[in-house]
Amino acid sequence: MKLLVVSQYFAPENFRINDLVAGMVARGHQVTVLTGQPNYPQGQFFTGYGWHGPRDETLCGAEVVRVPLMPRGAGGGLRLMLNYLSFVVTGIWGALFRLRGDFDAIFVFEVSPVTVGIPAMVASRRFRAPVLFWVLDLWPESLEATGAIRHRGALALVGHGVRWIYQRCARVLVASQAFMPSVVEFGTHPADVRYFPNWVEGDYRAEADCELPALPAGxxxxxxxxxxxxxxxxxxxxxxxxxxxxxxxxxxxxxxxxxxxxxxxxxxxxxxxxxxxxxxxxxxxxxxxxxxxxxxxxxxxxxxxxxxxxxxxxxxxxxxxxxxxxxxxxxxxxxxxxxxxxxxxxxxxxxxxxxxxxxxxxxxxxxxxxxxxxxxxxxxxxxFDRDRLFDQLIGWIDEVVREQACSKTN
The missing domain is CATH 3.40.50.2000 (Glycogen Phosphorylase B;)
Structure with a gap:
C-alpha cells in the first residue's frame, strides 16, 4: 500500500506519528510524509534545518517531503497563528507540486492545529485518495478552553472549518471515546467514526541502558x-x-x-x-x-x-x-x-x-x-497494545481503499 501521511510535526520532533510511520514501513507499506521544518518545542529550527531545507530526506524508513514554515518562537498567540497558517499555505503548495507518484490513502495526524487537514484535502483531491483523520485535539473546543480564541464569531468560523474538514474524510479516528459526540456534531457520520487510542511506545518492561540526569534520592x-x-x-x-x-x-x-x-x-x-x-x-x-x-x-x-x-x-x-x-x-x-x-x-x-x-x-x-x-x-x-492497534488501523485503511475503488467503478 502507498500511504501519504500529512503532519505538521515529524522526526526529529518527538511525536507519536514517528512510531506509527515506522510501524507502517515495518509492515511492508510504502510511506511518504508531508511535513514542515522541525521547530517544536523550542520554537526555533532544529540544527541542520531551516527555511532552505533540507527539502527531502529519509526518516523512520519513509520518504519525508518538507515544506518551509514560520517557527513557533516562544509560543505567543500571533507567532503560533503564523506557524499554523504558514504550514497551511506551504503544505498546499507541497501537496500540489512536491509530491510524486500516487497514493492509495492519506492519514492525517491532528494534534493542534486542525488546519493540517487543509493540505490533506488538497492532496486527497489531487490523488483521488481517501482521508483518515486522527483527532487528538478537539477544535474549536480546545481553543476556547485555553483562551487562545475568545471571540464567539471567531470560534464559530473555526467550527465551520472543522466541519468542512470532517465531512471530507472517509474516516475520523478519535483518541478518546469522549471525542465521538463532538466529531459527529461537526459533521461526521457516526458510522465513519473509529476509536483509535494512543498505544504504548517502546518497551517499559525493562529499564533502558542509558544515562539519566542526576536525580534526588527519596x-x-x-x-x-x-x-x-x-x-x-x-x-x-x-x-x-x-x-x-x-x-x-x-x-x-x-x-x-x-x-x-x-x-x-x-x-x-x-x-x-x-x-x-x-x-x-x-x-x-x-x-x-x-x-x-x-x-x-x-x-x-x-x-x-x-x-x-x-x-x-x-x-x-x-x-x-x-x-x-x-x-x-x-x-x-x-x-x-x-x-x-x-x-x-x-x-x-x-x-x-x-x-x-x-x-x-x-x-x-x-x-x-x-x-x-x-x-x-x-x-x-x-x-493499548501497539501491534494490535496498528493492525486494526491497516484494516480500516484497506476498508476505505476498497470503498474508494468501488466508487470509482460505479
Missing amino acids: FLVIFAGNLGAAQDLPAVLRAAAATRDLTDVHWVFAGDGRMAGWAREEVIRLSLRDRVHFLGQLPSAKMPALFARAAALLVSLRPEPIFAKTVPGKVQSYMASGRPMLAMLDGEGARLVNEAGCGLACAGGDSEALAAHVRALRGMDEVQREAMGRAGRAYADAH
Missing part, C-alpha cells in the same frame, strides 16, 4: 511531557508546596513547553528549589529508565470540559511502566486510571486532593504500590 513524583497551559502547573506546584513537610518527597519534571519558564520562576518564588527539579526535554529512549525510578507518575489537566474528554498520551506509557499513577484530571482520563486500578485520581485543579494522594501513596507499603503498577501494565497490555 520518593520521586515524576511528570513527563509538555509543560503547557493545559497541564495546570499552578495547581501542581501548589500541591508540591503543600507537601514541603515531607522531606523525602521530590517533584521531578522531564519536559519543556510554554509554561516551563514560568514554572521555574514560581518554584523560586515558593522556595521549592530543593523539592522541585527540572530535567528539561529528554529523548524518548530514556523514558523507561526514568519511569522506573519513580515512586509515582503524575498526569494533570486543567478542569475544563474539553480536557475532561481528553486522554493524555502519557497515560498509556505510564500504565505500561508498571509504576503507580497520580492523576489530577477529570473525565475520560480519570475513568481509565480508576478502571485500571493503577493509581489515585482526583478532580482537575484540586491541588489539596493531589497533595493528600501523595501522602496516601507514600504511606502505602511497597507491596500495595507494586500491585497498582501491575494493574496498570495489565490494562495497557489488554487495551
Whole structure:
C-alpha cells in the first residue's frame, strides 16, 4: 500500500506519528510524509534545518517531503497563528507540486492545529485518495478552553472549518471515546467514526541502558511531557508546596513547553528549589529508565470540559511502566486510571486532593504500590497494545481503499 501521511510535526520532533510511520514501513507499506521544518518545542529550527531545507530526506524508513514554515518562537498567540497558517499555505503548495507518484490513502495526524487537514484535502483531491483523520485535539473546543480564541464569531468560523474538514474524510479516528459526540456534531457520520487510542511506545518492561540526569534520592513524583497551559502547573506546584513537610518527597519534571519558564520562576518564588527539579526535554529512549525510578507518575489537566474528554498520551506509557499513577484530571482520563486500578485520581485543579494522594501513596507499603503498577501494565497490555492497534488501523485503511475503488467503478 502507498500511504501519504500529512503532519505538521515529524522526526526529529518527538511525536507519536514517528512510531506509527515506522510501524507502517515495518509492515511492508510504502510511506511518504508531508511535513514542515522541525521547530517544536523550542520554537526555533532544529540544527541542520531551516527555511532552505533540507527539502527531502529519509526518516523512520519513509520518504519525508518538507515544506518551509514560520517557527513557533516562544509560543505567543500571533507567532503560533503564523506557524499554523504558514504550514497551511506551504503544505498546499507541497501537496500540489512536491509530491510524486500516487497514493492509495492519506492519514492525517491532528494534534493542534486542525488546519493540517487543509493540505490533506488538497492532496486527497489531487490523488483521488481517501482521508483518515486522527483527532487528538478537539477544535474549536480546545481553543476556547485555553483562551487562545475568545471571540464567539471567531470560534464559530473555526467550527465551520472543522466541519468542512470532517465531512471530507472517509474516516475520523478519535483518541478518546469522549471525542465521538463532538466529531459527529461537526459533521461526521457516526458510522465513519473509529476509536483509535494512543498505544504504548517502546518497551517499559525493562529499564533502558542509558544515562539519566542526576536525580534526588527519596520518593520521586515524576511528570513527563509538555509543560503547557493545559497541564495546570499552578495547581501542581501548589500541591508540591503543600507537601514541603515531607522531606523525602521530590517533584521531578522531564519536559519543556510554554509554561516551563514560568514554572521555574514560581518554584523560586515558593522556595521549592530543593523539592522541585527540572530535567528539561529528554529523548524518548530514556523514558523507561526514568519511569522506573519513580515512586509515582503524575498526569494533570486543567478542569475544563474539553480536557475532561481528553486522554493524555502519557497515560498509556505510564500504565505500561508498571509504576503507580497520580492523576489530577477529570473525565475520560480519570475513568481509565480508576478502571485500571493503577493509581489515585482526583478532580482537575484540586491541588489539596493531589497533595493528600501523595501522602496516601507514600504511606502505602511497597507491596500495595507494586500491585497498582501491575494493574496498570495489565490494562495497557489488554487495551493499548501497539501491534494490535496498528493492525486494526491497516484494516480500516484497506476498508476505505476498497470503498474508494468501488466508487470509482460505479
